[in-house]
Amino acid sequence: MAVSGLSFACKPHFSLWPPIFHCFRIIRFGSVAAIETVDEPETFIKDNNNQISNSSPGKNGVEVSGEDSKLPQWKKLSSQDLGISTSTISKPTRKVLNGLKRKGYEVYLVGGCVRDLILKRTPKDFDIITTAELREVMRAFSQCEIVGKRFRICHVHIGDTVVEVSSFSTSARNFGRGLTYELGRPAGCDENDFVRWRNCLQRDFTINGLMFDPYARTIYDYMGGIEDIKKAKVRTVIPASNSFQEDCARILRAIRIAARLGFSFSRETAHFVKNLSCLILRLDKSRLLMEMNYMLAYGSAEASLRLLWKFGLLEILLPIQAAYFVRNGFRRRDKRSNMLLSLFSKLDRLLAPDRPCHSSLWIGILAFHKALSDKPRDPLVVAAFSLVVHNGGDILEAVNITRRINKSHDSSFHELSEPQNLENQTLTDEVMDLAASVKSSLCKMTDEQFVSQAMSAYPQAPVSDLVFIPLALYLKVSKVFECVREGAEKGFVAKQGGRIDYELLALGSLREIRHTFARVVFDTIYPFNPT
Numbered sequence: 001m002a003v004s005g006l007s008f009a010c011k012p013h014f015s016l017w018p019p020i021f022h023c024f025r026i027i028r029f030g031s032v033a034a035i036e037t038v039d040e041p042e043t044f045i046k047d048n049n050n051q052i053s054n055s056s057p058g059k060n061g062v063e064v065s066g067e068d069s070k071l072p073q074w075k076k077l078s079s080q081d082l083g084i085s086t087s088t089i090s091k092p093t094r095k096v097l098n099g100l101k102r103k104g105y106e107v108y109l110v111g112g113c114v115r116d117l118i119l120k121r122t123p124k125d126f127d128i129i130t131t132a133e134l135r136e137v138m139r140a141f142s143q144c145e146i147v148g149k150r151f152r153i154c155h156v157h158i159g160d161t162v163v164e165v166s167s168f169s170t171s172a173r174n175f176g177r178g179l180t181y182e183l184g185r186p187a188g189c190d191e192n193d194f195v196r197w198r199n200c201l202q203r204d205f206t207i208n209g210l211m212f213d214p215y216a217r218t219i220y221d222y223m224g225g226i227e228d229i230k231k232a233k234v235r236t237v238i239p240a241s242n243s244f245q246e247d248c249a250r251i252l253r254a255i256r257i258a259a260r261l262g263f264s265f266s267r268e269t270a271h272f273v274k275n276l277s278c279l280i281l282r283l284d285k286s287r288l289l290m291e292m293n294y295m296l297a298y299g300s301a302e303a304s305l306r307l308l309w310k311f312g313l314l315e316i317l318l319p320i321q322a323a324y325f326v327r328n329g330f331r332r333r334d335k336r337s338n339m340l341l342s343l344f345s346k347l348d349r350l351l352a353p354d355r356p357c358h359s360s361l362w363i364g365i366l367a368f369h370k371a372l373s374d375k376p377r378d379p380l381v382v383a384a385f386s387l388v389v390h391n392g393g394d395i396l397e398a399v400n401i402t403r404r405i406n407k408s409h410d411s412s413f414h415e416l417s418e419p420q421n422l423e424n425q426t427l428t429d430e431v432m433d434l435a436a437s438v439k440s441s442l443c444k445m446t447d448e449q450f451v452s453q454a455m456s457a458y459p460q461a462p463v464s465d466l467v468f469i470p471l472a473l474y475l476k477v478s479k480v481f482e483c484v485r486e487g488a489e490k491g492f493v494a495k496q497g498g499r500i501d502y503e504l505l506a507l508g509s510l511r512e513i514r515h516t517f518a519r520v521v522f523d524t525i526y527p528f529n530p531t
Contacts, residue, residue: 074189074197074222079212084117086214092158093126096165099140101215105132108196110166111203112257114210114219118229119261124298124353128165129199129211137165171199197222204243204250205257206235232263240272248279252291255313259295259303260353274311278462281316285468289359292317292468296362299351301344319454319464320445321366324373326458328414339413339524340369346520350500357516358508360476363469364517367445367477371437372415379409379416381430382525385484388431390518392492393483395431399424407526416525435484446474480513 086094089109100107107130113123130137134154138144143157154165189197196211200222203209209223219226223237234254236243244251251273258265265273280288295304305321308314310332315322321340328338337345343365351357372382380402387398409416422430444450445467452465469477483489495515505512 073224074193075220075226077219077221077226079214079217079219082118082219083120084212084219088117088122089214090126090161092161092163093128095158096128096141096156096163097214100128100130100132100137100165103132103136103140105130105136106213107131107215108220109212109214110199110210111208114212115207115225115229117212118210118219118226121261122352122354126163128163129168129171130165131168133169134165134167137167168195168199171202193220193222196220201237203237204247204253206237207233207257207263209237228266232261233266234258234261234263234269235266236269240266240269241276244272244276244279248276248282249287249291251277251280251313252288252295255304255307255311256291256295256300259307260298260300262303270311273313277311277313277316280313281466285466285470288317288466288468289470289473293356293359293362296344297351297356297359298353299348299356301348301351301362302341303348305341305344315455315461316464317466318366319451319461319466320370322461323454323458324370326455326461339372339415342410342413342524343369343520346523347516350516350520355502355506357505358513360473360480360508361505361513361516363442363445363473363477364480364513365520367438367442368517368521369415370441370445371434374441375437376415376417377434378418378420378422378427378430379525380405380419380422381427381434382416383522384427385431385434386518386521386525388435388484389481389514391488391494392514393486393488394494395428395484395487398431399427402427405526409525410527432485435481438481439478439485442474442477445469476508479510480517 089097093109097107097109107128109117109126110129111127113126116123132140134146134152137154137156138146141156145155146152147155151166152170153167156163156165200209200211200220203223206223206225206228208225209221210225211220211222212218213220224235228235234257236250236254238246254265254269254273257263264270283291295301295308305314308317309322309325309330312332314325324340325338330336330338344362347357347362347365383405384395384398384402387401388395391397409419446469448465448467451467452463455461455463483492493511495511498519500516501509501512505516
Protein backbone atom coordinates (compact mmCIF):
# COMPACT_ATOMS: atom_id res chain seq x y z
CA MET A 1 0.00 0.00 0.00
CA ALA A 2 1.44 3.35 -0.97
CA VAL A 3 0.33 5.88 1.55
CA SER A 4 1.85 9.28 1.32
CA GLY A 5 0.55 14.31 6.53
CA LEU A 6 -2.60 16.03 7.32
CA SER A 7 -5.42 18.24 8.41
CA PHE A 8 -8.06 20.88 8.08
CA ALA A 9 -11.59 21.87 9.26
CA CYS A 10 -15.68 21.94 9.03
CA LYS A 11 -19.03 22.79 10.77
CA PRO A 12 -22.43 20.95 11.25
CA HIS A 13 -25.47 19.84 13.46
CA PHE A 14 -27.01 16.44 14.08
CA SER A 15 -30.52 15.78 15.16
CA LEU A 16 -31.42 12.13 15.63
CA TRP A 17 -27.79 11.48 15.93
CA PRO A 18 -30.45 10.33 15.09
CA PRO A 19 -17.31 15.06 0.89
CA ILE A 20 -14.09 13.09 2.03
CA PHE A 21 -12.17 13.68 -0.58
CA HIS A 22 -9.13 11.76 -1.00
CA CYS A 23 -6.21 13.36 -2.48
CA PHE A 24 -3.90 11.62 -4.74
CA ARG A 25 -0.76 12.03 -6.54
CA ILE A 26 -0.97 11.82 -10.26
CA ILE A 27 1.08 10.36 -12.94
CA ARG A 28 0.79 12.03 -16.14
CA PHE A 29 -1.12 11.33 -19.30
CA GLY A 30 1.35 11.41 -21.31
CA SER A 31 2.14 61.77 6.52
CA VAL A 32 0.14 60.95 9.25
CA ALA A 33 -3.21 62.68 9.82
CA ALA A 34 -5.07 62.20 13.05
CA ILE A 35 -6.39 58.67 13.07
CA GLU A 36 -8.93 57.05 15.29
CA THR A 37 -8.16 53.54 16.32
CA VAL A 38 -10.14 50.76 14.77
CA ASP A 39 -10.41 48.56 17.81
CA GLU A 40 -14.10 49.35 17.90
CA PRO A 41 -16.01 47.94 14.97
CA GLU A 42 -18.12 51.03 14.25
CA THR A 43 -15.57 53.07 12.36
CA PHE A 44 -12.04 53.29 11.09
CA ILE A 45 -11.35 56.99 10.69
CA LYS A 46 -13.36 60.18 11.02
CA ASP A 47 -12.45 63.58 9.64
CA ASN A 48 -14.15 66.79 10.76
CA ASN A 49 -17.16 66.28 8.55
CA ASN A 50 -17.23 62.54 8.88
CA GLN A 51 -16.81 62.39 5.13
CA ILE A 52 -14.64 60.38 2.83
CA SER A 53 -11.30 62.04 2.21
CA ASN A 54 -10.79 64.33 -0.78
CA SER A 55 -9.03 61.60 -2.67
CA SER A 56 -12.23 59.65 -2.80
CA PRO A 57 -14.42 60.37 -5.80
CA GLY A 58 -17.78 60.33 -4.06
CA LYS A 59 -20.73 58.34 -5.22
CA ASN A 60 -19.73 55.99 -7.99
CA GLY A 61 -16.74 58.18 -8.77
CA VAL A 62 -14.76 56.94 -11.75
CA GLU A 63 -11.26 57.55 -12.99
CA VAL A 64 -10.94 56.80 -16.68
CA SER A 65 -8.19 54.77 -18.22
CA GLY A 66 -6.82 55.08 -21.71
CA GLU A 67 -9.25 54.20 -24.46
CA ASP A 68 -6.64 52.17 -26.27
CA SER A 69 -5.71 50.13 -23.21
CA LYS A 70 -6.43 46.44 -23.27
CA LEU A 71 -7.23 46.66 -19.57
CA PRO A 72 -10.70 47.67 -18.43
CA GLN A 73 -11.63 51.17 -17.37
CA TRP A 74 -10.32 51.65 -13.84
CA LYS A 75 -12.40 53.03 -11.02
CA LYS A 76 -12.40 54.41 -7.50
CA LEU A 77 -15.62 53.82 -5.62
CA SER A 78 -16.92 54.65 -2.19
CA SER A 79 -17.04 51.57 0.02
CA GLN A 80 -20.14 53.02 1.68
CA ASP A 81 -21.92 53.11 -1.65
CA LEU A 82 -21.06 49.43 -2.01
CA GLY A 83 -22.56 48.72 1.41
CA ILE A 84 -19.30 47.80 3.11
CA SER A 85 -19.13 48.41 6.84
CA THR A 86 -15.79 48.34 8.64
CA SER A 87 -17.52 46.50 11.48
CA THR A 88 -17.28 43.38 9.33
CA ILE A 89 -13.48 43.49 9.46
CA SER A 90 -12.14 41.17 12.14
CA LYS A 91 -10.68 42.68 15.31
CA PRO A 92 -7.18 41.18 14.80
CA THR A 93 -7.10 42.64 11.29
CA ARG A 94 -8.15 46.05 12.60
CA LYS A 95 -5.34 45.95 15.15
CA VAL A 96 -2.77 45.34 12.43
CA LEU A 97 -4.23 48.01 10.16
CA ASN A 98 -4.23 50.56 12.98
CA GLY A 99 -0.74 49.64 14.12
CA LEU A 100 0.74 50.28 10.69
CA LYS A 101 -1.38 53.35 9.98
CA ARG A 102 -0.29 55.02 13.23
CA LYS A 103 3.31 54.70 12.11
CA GLY A 104 2.55 56.56 8.90
CA TYR A 105 2.26 53.69 6.45
CA GLU A 106 -0.49 53.25 3.91
CA VAL A 107 -2.49 50.09 4.39
CA TYR A 108 -5.09 48.32 2.28
CA LEU A 109 -7.15 45.16 2.37
CA VAL A 110 -6.64 43.16 -0.78
CA GLY A 111 -7.83 40.07 -2.59
CA GLY A 112 -10.72 37.80 -1.85
CA CYS A 113 -11.70 39.46 1.42
CA VAL A 114 -12.63 42.65 -0.48
CA ARG A 115 -14.69 40.62 -2.92
CA ASP A 116 -16.48 38.85 -0.06
CA LEU A 117 -17.22 42.13 1.74
CA ILE A 118 -18.83 43.46 -1.44
CA LEU A 119 -20.86 40.26 -1.71
CA LYS A 120 -21.89 40.51 1.97
CA ARG A 121 -20.14 37.23 2.69
CA THR A 122 -17.93 36.39 5.65
CA PRO A 123 -14.31 36.36 4.44
CA LYS A 124 -12.33 33.26 5.27
CA ASP A 125 -9.43 35.56 6.17
CA PHE A 126 -8.17 39.10 5.61
CA ASP A 127 -5.00 39.98 3.69
CA ILE A 128 -3.23 43.33 4.12
CA ILE A 129 -0.76 45.13 1.86
CA THR A 130 1.27 48.10 3.05
CA THR A 131 3.87 50.64 1.95
CA ALA A 132 6.01 49.48 4.86
CA GLU A 133 8.93 47.16 4.18
CA LEU A 134 8.57 43.71 5.70
CA ARG A 135 11.27 44.44 8.27
CA GLU A 136 9.38 47.59 9.26
CA VAL A 137 6.31 45.44 9.78
CA MET A 138 8.44 43.17 11.96
CA ARG A 139 9.45 46.12 14.13
CA ALA A 140 5.85 47.28 14.46
CA PHE A 141 4.61 44.07 16.11
CA SER A 142 6.13 41.99 18.87
CA GLN A 143 4.94 38.69 17.46
CA CYS A 144 5.71 38.72 13.76
CA GLU A 145 7.74 36.61 11.37
CA ILE A 146 8.68 36.72 7.70
CA VAL A 147 7.68 33.58 5.80
CA GLY A 148 7.65 32.34 2.25
CA LYS A 149 10.24 31.68 -0.41
CA ARG A 150 8.81 32.69 -3.77
CA PHE A 151 6.80 35.61 -2.36
CA ARG A 152 7.79 36.72 1.14
CA ILE A 153 5.13 38.04 3.52
CA CYS A 154 4.75 38.70 7.24
CA HIS A 155 2.67 36.65 9.61
CA VAL A 156 1.50 38.91 12.43
CA HIS A 157 0.22 36.98 15.44
CA ILE A 158 -2.69 38.66 17.24
CA GLY A 159 -3.83 36.28 19.95
CA ASP A 160 -4.69 33.00 18.21
CA THR A 161 -5.10 34.68 14.80
CA VAL A 162 -2.46 35.06 12.12
CA VAL A 163 -2.85 38.11 9.87
CA GLU A 164 -0.95 38.04 6.58
CA VAL A 165 0.77 41.29 5.58
CA SER A 166 2.57 41.82 2.28
CA SER A 167 4.59 44.80 1.10
CA PHE A 168 4.31 46.85 -2.07
CA SER A 169 8.10 46.75 -2.31
CA THR A 170 8.14 42.95 -2.49
CA SER A 171 5.44 43.07 -5.12
CA ALA A 172 7.45 45.62 -7.15
CA ARG A 173 10.53 43.38 -7.14
CA ASN A 174 8.49 40.49 -8.49
CA PHE A 175 6.75 42.59 -11.11
CA GLY A 176 7.61 41.74 -14.71
CA ARG A 177 9.51 38.53 -14.09
CA GLY A 178 9.07 36.17 -16.98
CA LEU A 179 6.24 38.14 -18.57
CA THR A 180 5.13 36.79 -21.92
CA TYR A 181 2.36 39.32 -22.50
CA GLU A 182 2.29 43.04 -23.14
CA LEU A 183 1.52 45.46 -20.35
CA GLY A 184 -0.30 48.73 -20.95
CA ARG A 185 -0.11 51.17 -18.05
CA PRO A 186 -3.56 52.72 -17.67
CA ALA A 187 -3.79 56.41 -18.58
CA GLY A 188 -4.81 59.04 -16.06
CA CYS A 189 -3.22 57.43 -13.03
CA ASP A 190 -0.67 59.08 -10.73
CA GLU A 191 2.29 57.34 -9.16
CA ASN A 192 0.25 55.99 -6.24
CA ASP A 193 -2.31 54.58 -8.65
CA PHE A 194 0.48 53.00 -10.66
CA VAL A 195 1.88 51.26 -7.58
CA ARG A 196 -1.55 49.89 -6.71
CA TRP A 197 -2.27 48.92 -10.32
CA ARG A 198 1.03 47.11 -10.61
CA ASN A 199 0.19 45.02 -7.56
CA CYS A 200 -3.33 44.23 -8.72
CA LEU A 201 -1.93 43.06 -12.07
CA GLN A 202 -0.18 40.26 -10.21
CA ARG A 203 -3.45 38.89 -8.79
CA ASP A 204 -5.03 35.76 -10.16
CA PHE A 205 -8.59 36.82 -10.99
CA THR A 206 -10.22 40.20 -11.57
CA ILE A 207 -12.64 39.70 -8.68
CA ASN A 208 -9.59 39.24 -6.42
CA GLY A 209 -7.83 42.29 -7.90
CA LEU A 210 -9.60 44.81 -5.70
CA MET A 211 -7.97 47.05 -3.08
CA PHE A 212 -9.80 48.63 -0.12
CA ASP A 213 -8.52 51.61 1.89
CA PRO A 214 -10.70 51.41 5.04
CA TYR A 215 -9.54 54.87 6.21
CA ALA A 216 -10.38 56.71 2.98
CA ARG A 217 -13.28 54.29 2.54
CA THR A 218 -12.31 53.77 -1.07
CA ILE A 219 -12.33 50.70 -3.26
CA TYR A 220 -9.78 50.70 -6.08
CA ASP A 221 -10.69 48.61 -9.09
CA TYR A 222 -8.04 48.55 -11.81
CA MET A 223 -8.92 45.19 -13.34
CA GLY A 224 -12.68 45.30 -13.85
CA GLY A 225 -13.40 43.21 -10.78
CA ILE A 226 -16.57 45.06 -9.80
CA GLU A 227 -18.08 44.45 -13.20
CA ASP A 228 -17.20 40.77 -13.07
CA ILE A 229 -18.76 40.50 -9.61
CA LYS A 230 -21.94 41.98 -11.07
CA LYS A 231 -21.78 39.43 -13.88
CA ALA A 232 -20.88 36.60 -11.48
CA LYS A 233 -17.83 35.76 -13.61
CA VAL A 234 -14.43 34.33 -12.75
CA ARG A 235 -11.92 35.83 -15.19
CA THR A 236 -8.14 35.84 -15.07
CA VAL A 237 -6.38 39.22 -14.79
CA ILE A 238 -3.93 38.41 -17.56
CA PRO A 239 -4.64 36.05 -20.48
CA ALA A 240 -5.73 32.74 -19.01
CA SER A 241 -3.13 30.71 -20.84
CA ASN A 242 -0.33 32.84 -19.41
CA SER A 243 -1.92 32.99 -15.98
CA PHE A 244 -2.27 29.22 -15.56
CA GLN A 245 1.18 28.48 -16.90
CA GLU A 246 2.61 31.11 -14.56
CA ASP A 247 0.86 29.48 -11.58
CA CYS A 248 -0.96 26.22 -12.24
CA ALA A 249 -2.57 26.28 -8.76
CA ARG A 250 -4.82 29.02 -10.19
CA ILE A 251 -6.68 26.31 -12.09
CA LEU A 252 -7.82 24.73 -8.83
CA ARG A 253 -8.45 28.13 -7.22
CA ALA A 254 -10.68 29.00 -10.16
CA ILE A 255 -12.76 25.88 -9.49
CA ARG A 256 -12.89 26.59 -5.76
CA ILE A 257 -13.94 30.25 -6.17
CA ALA A 258 -16.58 29.48 -8.79
CA ALA A 259 -17.99 26.69 -6.64
CA ARG A 260 -18.06 28.72 -3.44
CA LEU A 261 -19.62 31.83 -5.02
CA GLY A 262 -21.82 30.14 -7.60
CA PHE A 263 -20.02 32.04 -10.36
CA SER A 264 -19.30 30.89 -13.89
CA PHE A 265 -16.10 31.23 -15.89
CA SER A 266 -15.47 33.67 -18.69
CA ARG A 267 -15.21 31.89 -22.04
CA GLU A 268 -11.42 32.16 -22.20
CA THR A 269 -10.92 31.11 -18.59
CA ALA A 270 -13.19 28.08 -19.04
CA HIS A 271 -11.28 27.02 -22.17
CA PHE A 272 -7.91 27.00 -20.45
CA VAL A 273 -9.14 25.47 -17.18
CA LYS A 274 -10.11 22.47 -19.27
CA ASN A 275 -7.26 22.40 -21.76
CA LEU A 276 -4.43 23.10 -19.32
CA SER A 277 -5.77 20.84 -16.57
CA CYS A 278 -2.72 18.56 -16.74
CA LEU A 279 -0.56 21.43 -15.41
CA ILE A 280 -1.77 20.69 -11.88
CA LEU A 281 0.57 17.70 -11.94
CA ARG A 282 3.37 20.19 -11.27
CA LEU A 283 2.03 20.73 -7.76
CA ASP A 284 3.35 18.67 -4.89
CA LYS A 285 1.03 16.38 -2.98
CA SER A 286 0.74 18.57 0.10
CA ARG A 287 -0.41 21.48 -2.08
CA LEU A 288 -2.94 19.29 -3.85
CA LEU A 289 -4.30 18.11 -0.50
CA MET A 290 -4.59 21.73 0.65
CA GLU A 291 -6.44 22.78 -2.49
CA MET A 292 -8.79 19.81 -2.34
CA ASN A 293 -9.47 20.54 1.32
CA TYR A 294 -10.37 24.13 0.45
CA MET A 295 -12.89 22.75 -2.02
CA LEU A 296 -14.43 20.03 0.13
CA ALA A 297 -14.20 21.21 3.75
CA TYR A 298 -15.63 24.74 3.58
CA GLY A 299 -19.23 24.30 2.50
CA SER A 300 -18.99 24.04 -1.29
CA ALA A 301 -18.00 20.43 -1.86
CA GLU A 302 -20.92 19.40 -4.07
CA ALA A 303 -20.42 22.35 -6.43
CA SER A 304 -16.67 21.70 -6.48
CA LEU A 305 -17.15 18.07 -7.45
CA ARG A 306 -19.52 19.04 -10.23
CA LEU A 307 -17.03 21.57 -11.63
CA LEU A 308 -14.09 19.20 -11.34
CA TRP A 309 -16.11 16.67 -13.34
CA LYS A 310 -17.36 19.20 -15.88
CA PHE A 311 -13.86 20.44 -16.70
CA GLY A 312 -12.05 17.11 -16.78
CA LEU A 313 -10.13 17.46 -13.52
CA LEU A 314 -11.91 14.79 -11.48
CA GLU A 315 -10.34 11.92 -13.41
CA ILE A 316 -6.91 13.39 -12.69
CA LEU A 317 -7.44 14.15 -9.01
CA LEU A 318 -10.00 11.54 -8.00
CA PRO A 319 -10.14 8.80 -10.64
CA ILE A 320 -12.12 6.43 -8.40
CA GLN A 321 -14.93 8.98 -8.08
CA ALA A 322 -14.67 9.83 -11.77
CA ALA A 323 -15.18 6.17 -12.63
CA TYR A 324 -18.30 6.15 -10.42
CA PHE A 325 -19.70 9.10 -12.41
CA VAL A 326 -19.03 7.32 -15.70
CA ARG A 327 -20.57 4.03 -14.58
CA ASN A 328 -23.73 5.86 -13.58
CA GLY A 329 -24.01 7.69 -16.90
CA PHE A 330 -23.33 11.07 -15.32
CA ARG A 331 -22.65 13.58 -18.07
CA ARG A 332 -20.27 16.53 -17.80
CA ARG A 333 -23.09 19.09 -17.57
CA ASP A 334 -25.52 16.80 -15.79
CA LYS A 335 -27.88 18.60 -13.40
CA ARG A 336 -29.03 15.42 -11.73
CA SER A 337 -27.66 14.18 -8.43
CA ASN A 338 -26.33 10.89 -7.12
CA MET A 339 -25.47 9.51 -3.71
CA LEU A 340 -21.91 10.86 -3.70
CA LEU A 341 -23.10 14.37 -4.48
CA SER A 342 -25.96 14.03 -1.98
CA LEU A 343 -23.58 13.09 0.83
CA PHE A 344 -21.50 16.18 0.16
CA SER A 345 -24.58 18.31 -0.24
CA LYS A 346 -25.62 17.31 3.29
CA LEU A 347 -22.10 18.05 4.53
CA ASP A 348 -22.15 21.47 2.85
CA ARG A 349 -25.24 22.42 4.84
CA LEU A 350 -23.23 22.02 8.02
CA LEU A 351 -20.12 23.92 6.91
CA ALA A 352 -19.11 27.44 5.88
CA PRO A 353 -15.90 29.32 4.98
CA ASP A 354 -15.50 30.30 8.64
CA ARG A 355 -16.60 26.87 9.93
CA PRO A 356 -14.71 24.17 8.04
CA CYS A 357 -14.12 20.54 8.89
CA HIS A 358 -11.00 18.46 9.29
CA SER A 359 -9.89 16.69 6.13
CA SER A 360 -10.38 13.29 7.77
CA LEU A 361 -14.14 13.79 7.59
CA TRP A 362 -14.44 14.21 3.83
CA ILE A 363 -11.89 11.49 3.20
CA GLY A 364 -13.93 9.18 5.40
CA ILE A 365 -17.06 10.03 3.45
CA LEU A 366 -15.28 9.13 0.21
CA ALA A 367 -14.17 5.76 1.55
CA PHE A 368 -17.64 5.04 2.94
CA HIS A 369 -19.28 5.87 -0.37
CA LYS A 370 -16.89 3.71 -2.37
CA ALA A 371 -17.72 0.76 -0.11
CA LEU A 372 -21.44 1.23 -0.80
CA SER A 373 -20.84 1.76 -4.49
CA ASP A 374 -18.96 -1.55 -4.68
CA LYS A 375 -21.65 -3.43 -2.74
CA PRO A 376 -25.12 -1.92 -2.18
CA ARG A 377 -26.53 -2.38 1.31
CA ASP A 378 -29.87 -2.48 3.09
CA PRO A 379 -30.77 1.04 4.32
CA LEU A 380 -31.01 -0.22 7.91
CA VAL A 381 -27.48 -1.60 7.68
CA VAL A 382 -26.21 1.81 6.59
CA ALA A 383 -28.17 3.54 9.34
CA ALA A 384 -26.89 1.13 12.00
CA PHE A 385 -23.32 1.55 10.75
CA SER A 386 -23.51 5.34 11.05
CA LEU A 387 -24.91 5.03 14.59
CA VAL A 388 -22.18 2.62 15.67
CA VAL A 389 -19.58 5.09 14.40
CA HIS A 390 -21.36 7.86 16.29
CA ASN A 391 -21.50 6.07 19.65
CA GLY A 392 -17.97 4.71 19.49
CA GLY A 393 -18.67 1.02 18.87
CA ASP A 394 -21.80 0.09 20.83
CA ILE A 395 -23.46 -1.99 18.16
CA LEU A 396 -26.30 -3.28 20.37
CA GLU A 397 -27.43 0.28 21.09
CA ALA A 398 -27.15 1.15 17.40
CA VAL A 399 -29.25 -1.86 16.37
CA ASN A 400 -31.93 -1.04 18.94
CA ILE A 401 -32.17 2.54 17.72
CA THR A 402 -32.24 1.41 14.11
CA ARG A 403 -35.24 -0.81 14.84
CA ARG A 404 -37.21 2.30 15.81
CA ILE A 405 -36.68 4.07 12.46
CA ASN A 406 -40.00 4.55 10.71
CA LYS A 407 -38.96 6.96 7.96
CA SER A 408 -38.73 6.13 4.30
CA HIS A 409 -35.26 5.92 2.81
CA ASP A 410 -34.25 7.60 -0.44
CA SER A 411 -34.92 4.89 -2.97
CA SER A 412 -33.21 6.73 -5.84
CA PHE A 413 -29.72 5.64 -4.80
CA HIS A 414 -28.27 2.57 -6.50
CA GLU A 415 -26.07 2.09 -3.43
CA LEU A 416 -29.08 1.09 -1.33
CA SER A 417 -30.65 -2.29 -1.86
CA GLU A 418 -34.26 -3.19 -1.26
CA PRO A 419 -35.01 -3.33 2.50
CA GLN A 420 -35.11 -6.79 4.00
CA ASN A 421 -36.55 -7.97 7.30
CA LEU A 422 -33.14 -8.66 8.81
CA GLU A 423 -32.74 -10.45 12.10
CA ASN A 424 -30.61 -8.69 14.70
CA GLN A 425 -27.64 -11.01 14.23
CA THR A 426 -27.80 -10.69 10.46
CA LEU A 427 -28.01 -6.93 10.77
CA THR A 428 -24.99 -6.96 13.08
CA ASP A 429 -23.02 -9.15 10.68
CA GLU A 430 -23.86 -6.86 7.77
CA VAL A 431 -22.68 -3.83 9.74
CA MET A 432 -19.39 -5.57 10.46
CA ASP A 433 -19.02 -6.46 6.80
CA LEU A 434 -19.65 -2.86 5.77
CA ALA A 435 -16.96 -1.73 8.21
CA ALA A 436 -14.51 -4.13 6.59
CA SER A 437 -15.47 -2.80 3.16
CA VAL A 438 -14.88 0.80 4.26
CA LYS A 439 -11.43 -0.18 5.54
CA SER A 440 -10.68 -1.90 2.25
CA SER A 441 -11.89 1.12 0.27
CA LEU A 442 -9.62 3.42 2.24
CA CYS A 443 -6.69 1.15 1.48
CA LYS A 444 -7.56 1.14 -2.21
CA MET A 445 -7.77 4.94 -2.24
CA THR A 446 -4.17 5.07 -1.03
CA ASP A 447 -2.86 2.35 -3.35
CA GLU A 448 -1.25 3.91 -6.44
CA GLN A 449 -1.66 0.78 -8.54
CA PHE A 450 -5.36 0.45 -7.73
CA VAL A 451 -5.94 4.16 -8.33
CA SER A 452 -4.19 3.97 -11.70
CA GLN A 453 -6.60 1.23 -12.79
CA ALA A 454 -9.78 3.05 -11.72
CA MET A 455 -10.44 4.44 -15.20
CA SER A 456 -8.91 1.53 -17.13
CA ALA A 457 -12.26 0.62 -18.67
CA TYR A 458 -12.30 4.03 -20.33
CA PRO A 459 -9.20 4.14 -22.58
CA GLN A 460 -9.69 7.76 -23.59
CA ALA A 461 -9.40 8.91 -19.97
CA PRO A 462 -6.04 10.02 -18.55
CA VAL A 463 -4.08 7.57 -16.46
CA SER A 464 -3.66 8.85 -12.92
CA ASP A 465 -2.08 7.14 -9.94
CA LEU A 466 -2.18 10.26 -7.80
CA VAL A 467 -2.31 9.53 -4.07
CA PHE A 468 -1.88 12.51 -1.80
CA ILE A 469 -3.33 11.17 1.43
CA PRO A 470 -0.37 11.17 3.84
CA LEU A 471 0.17 8.34 6.28
CA ALA A 472 -0.86 10.33 9.36
CA LEU A 473 -4.14 11.31 7.72
CA TYR A 474 -4.79 7.75 6.54
CA LEU A 475 -4.36 6.52 10.10
CA LYS A 476 -6.65 9.25 11.45
CA VAL A 477 -9.42 8.29 9.04
CA SER A 478 -8.97 4.62 9.93
CA LYS A 479 -9.44 5.50 13.60
CA VAL A 480 -12.85 6.99 12.86
CA PHE A 481 -14.24 3.61 11.77
CA GLU A 482 -12.23 1.01 13.67
CA CYS A 483 -14.60 1.13 16.65
CA VAL A 484 -17.24 -0.68 14.58
CA ARG A 485 -15.20 -3.86 14.38
CA GLU A 486 -13.30 -3.56 17.68
CA GLY A 487 -16.29 -2.76 19.87
CA ALA A 488 -17.11 -0.04 22.35
CA GLU A 489 -14.11 2.12 23.15
CA LYS A 490 -13.23 2.59 26.80
CA GLY A 491 -13.80 6.17 27.90
CA PHE A 492 -15.40 7.29 24.63
CA VAL A 493 -18.56 9.35 25.23
CA ALA A 494 -20.81 9.89 22.24
CA LYS A 495 -21.93 13.43 21.54
CA GLN A 496 -25.52 14.20 22.48
CA GLY A 497 -27.79 16.73 20.80
CA GLY A 498 -27.35 18.45 17.49
CA ARG A 499 -24.91 21.24 18.28
CA ILE A 500 -21.47 20.95 16.73
CA ASP A 501 -18.29 22.34 18.24
CA TYR A 502 -16.72 23.74 15.08
CA GLU A 503 -13.39 24.54 16.67
CA LEU A 504 -12.98 20.91 17.68
CA LEU A 505 -14.31 19.71 14.33
CA ALA A 506 -11.65 21.75 12.52
CA LEU A 507 -8.97 20.27 14.77
CA GLY A 508 -10.12 16.73 13.99
CA SER A 509 -11.72 15.78 17.32
CA LEU A 510 -12.72 12.12 16.96
CA ARG A 511 -15.98 12.77 18.80
CA GLU A 512 -16.95 15.65 16.49
CA ILE A 513 -15.85 13.84 13.33
CA ARG A 514 -17.91 10.75 14.19
CA HIS A 515 -20.91 12.83 15.20
CA THR A 516 -20.85 14.82 11.95
CA PHE A 517 -20.22 11.77 9.79
CA ALA A 518 -23.21 9.97 11.30
CA ARG A 519 -25.43 12.98 10.81
CA VAL A 520 -24.43 13.38 7.15
CA VAL A 521 -24.98 9.72 6.37
CA PHE A 522 -28.25 9.38 8.27
CA ASP A 523 -29.72 12.54 6.72
CA THR A 524 -28.70 11.34 3.26
CA ILE A 525 -30.30 7.94 3.62
CA TYR A 526 -33.41 9.24 5.41
CA PRO A 527 -33.95 12.78 4.10
CA PHE A 528 -36.51 15.04 5.70
CA ASN A 529 -38.28 15.44 2.36
CA PRO A 530 -37.62 12.33 0.29
CA THR A 531 -38.38 12.66 -3.40
